[in-house]
Amino acid sequence: MIFYFSGMSFNLCLNLKNNNSMDRRVKELNERLQGRSAQEILKYFIEEYEGKVALGSSLGAEDQVLTDMIARIDKSTKIFTLDTGRVFPETYQTLHETNEKYGINVEVYFPNSEKVERMVNEKGINLFYESIENRKMCCDVRKIEPLRRAMADVDVWVTGIRREQSITRILTEVVEFDPINGKIKINPLLEWTEDDLWEYINKYDVPFNKLHEKGFPSIGCEPCTRAIKEGEDVRAGRWWWETPEQKECGLHKRKDHLKQRA
Numbered sequence: 060m061i062f063y064f065s066g067m068s069f070n071l072c073l074n075l076k077n078n079n080s081m082d083r084r085v086k087e088l089n090e091r092l093q094g095r096s097a098q099e100i101l102k103y104f105i106e107e108y109e110g111k112v113a114l115g116s117s118l119g120a121e122d123q124v125l126t127d128m129i130a131r132i133d134k135s136t137k138i139f140t141l142d143t144g145r146v147f148p149e150t151y152q153t154l155h156e157t158n159e160k161y162g163i164n165v166e167v168y169f170p171n172s173e174k175v176e177r178m179v180n181e182k183g184i185n186l187f188y189e190s191i192e193n194r195k196m197c198c199d200v201r202k203i204e205p206l207r208r209a210m211a212d213v214d215v216w217v218t219g220i221r222r223e224q225s226i227t228r229i230l231t232e233v234v235e236f237d238p239i240n241g242k243i244k245i246n247p248l249l250e251w252t253e254d255d256l257w258e259y260i261n262k263y264d265v266p267f268n269k270l271h272e273k274g275f276p277s278i279g280c281e282p283c284t285r286a287i288k289e290g291e292d293v294r295a296g297r298w299w300w301e302t303p304e305q306k307e308c309g310l311h312k313r314k315d316h317l318k319q320r321a
């Protein structure tokens with residue numbers, strides 16, 4: 060019993076030490092990349108962490124811009140998407156058009172079929188509307204577990220997070236350490252506005268999800284995404300029945316959220 064406790068303490072110390080050195084590294088990287096363009100940030104990581112960088116793409120406008128930038132830098136960079144089984148037909152079309160345009164193969168990760176079967180048979184096909192616990196369970200099964208597999212051999216995770224998207228993203232930095240997945244997370248479009256995005260998409264003829272033209276600025280799973288009305292927050296259509304501070308699926312859980320819970 061004592062031995063077990065000692066072992067736990069040693070691992071805990073080791074983790075804290077590793078986290079502290081990662082925090083220092085992340086601080087250095089933020090200072091080094093301050094004021095750099097999204098393309099420069101991507102190029103830096105693709106070269107510095109060769110073969111260990113991946114874009115987790117939702118095939119939304121931000122990730123399409125990043126895909127275009129990455130394809131211009133190095134087409135062999137890993138780009139993957141999660142097929143939860145509940146996405147819109149327009150999203151599959153965007154996937155097809157993206158692979159065609161850039162001559163790449165966006166890797167598709169699916170959830171574990173046994174876990175989906177068990178969850179749906181026990182809780183119902185639309186369990187997510189019944190409680191936050193059920194919604195998080197569904198996101199865990201359909202998104203988080205496949206994400207872990209997709210990221211297993213990756214050190215740097217590229218995301219399309221923009222600061223103006225929602226209240227949960229205000230404190231985000233360009234480079235962060237994701238202690239849950241143990242990865243460096245980079246947000247090259249952090250300071251981009253909606254106008255910046257569409258200017259880039261039009262200029263470079265980037266394929267985009269046609270739902271963006273129908274009032275969907277942020278696109279996730281079909282049952283959990285609705286079009287927004289004029290003047291609403293861009294993420295108001297995601298999990299619209301929940302309060303704003305709960306609106307993350309766990310893919311972008313922040314360390315300060317963890318601290319608050321602890």
Ligand code: SF4
Pocket residue numbers: 143145187194195197198199201202279280282283308
């Ligand atoms: S967004 Fe909705 S359908 Fe998709 S994984 Fe989360 S709860 Fe399930």
